[in-house]
Amino acid sequence: MVILMLDTARPDYLSAYGHLRPTTPFLERFAAEGARFDRAYSSSS
Numbered sequence: 906m907v908i909l910m911l912d913t914a915r916p917d918y919l920s921a922y923g924h925l926r927p928t929t930p931f932l933e934r935f936a937a938e939g940a941r942f943d944r945a946y947s948s949s950s
Contacts, residue, residue: 909932921935
């Protein structure tokens, strides 16, 4: 299992999330072949 967490990249600038320019071709291919979560929630105490 590979978990990628990018806290410094905005989704609207990633081609995997619909940006028109191919800014992240590797991530786009990686997301197409795996599972992609558009929203993630975490609880804290």
